[in-house]
Amino acid sequence: MTSDKWELYRKLKNRVNVPETSLKELDCEYVVKPRVSCGGDGIRVGGEVPQGHVAQELVNGKHLSFSFYVNDGEIHLLSVNEQILKDFEYRGAVIPAEYDGDAAEEAIRAVEVVEGLNGFVGVDAVAGSETFVIEINARLTTPSVAFKYAYGVGYAEMREMILKNGHAEFRPLRRIMLLKGKGDGYVQHGEHSIILKTIQEF
The missing domain is CATH 3.30.470.20 (ATP-grasp fold, B domain)
Incomplete structure (x- = not known):
């Protein structure tokens, strides 16, 4: 479950402070990343969200x-x-x-x-x-x-x-x-x- 960014988001949402995450485009600045990946592979800013990917609010810090x-x-x-x-x-x-x-x-x-x-x-x-x-x-x-x-x-x-x-x-x-x-x-x-x-x- 932890390897799937969408499943992990669903588990942590409303219990831990996590960036807004969706299977489709967001209304804020966001990145698109594969649901299952590591090391930052395949992450880009904005655009469409293909199957097997998530959009995640871009947070600074x-x-x-x-x-x-x-x-x-x-x-x-x-x-x-x-x-x-x-x-x-x-x-x-x-x-x-x-x-x-x-x-x-x-x-x-x-x-x-x-x-x-x-x-x-x-x-x-x-x-x-x-x-x-x-x-x-x-x-x-x-x-x-x-x-x-x-x-x-x-x-x-x-x-x-x-x-x-x-x-x-x-x-x-x-x-x-x-x-x-x-x-x-x-x-x-x-x-x-x-x-x-x-x-x-x-």
């Missing part, structure tokens, strides 16, 4: 992703990350983000609304004067690659600490920029790579 570990209904915030986008396409992230702490509350509510989420869960949101939840990813997301460098512990270690102690707080050691690029990087496949850069030490 800082693009964030929230990384959670969910265990038997308990929601643990691991990291808040700033998304780097170009023409709606996902290009990377800054881990951790600088953000207004209230934004996380809307993301937590979204996770609470969707029954059955377990393990790593990512929530994408836009935080401005209000915070809008854009989508939920019920899977590992790209920023998790940089947790070890930003926090000194990777996702598997974070999970074990939570399971052992019932909770855990992760303080960043540094701020990392993760970029999807080409050439030598932290990890690469063919000509594509993920590049990690330290941009701030704490």
Whole structure:
């Protein structure tokens, strides 16, 4: 259900702050996106809404992703990350983000609304004067690659600490920029790579 943007909207509507979404054109500024896609693939501004797509109100603010570990209904915030986008396409992230702490509350509510989420869960949101939840990813997301460098512990270690102690707080050691690029990087496949850069030490 979380992979289908229309079904997710129907689930969250009136329970979480989400942009207006429709199977046809909207009366406000909107983007058109495939119902099932990831990484910003196939998103454009305005125009007709083909079958298999949705129109979604275009909201402005800082693009964030929230990384959670969910265990038997308990929601643990691991990291808040700033998304780097170009023409709606996902290009990377800054881990951790600088953000207004209230934004996380809307993301937590979204996770609470969707029954059955377990393990790593990512929530994408836009935080401005209000915070809008854009989508939920019920899977590992790209920023998790940089947790070890930003926090000194990777996702598997974070999970074990939570399971052992019932909770855990992760303080960043540094701020990392993760970029999807080409050439030598932290990890690469063919000509594509993920590049990690330290941009701030704490």
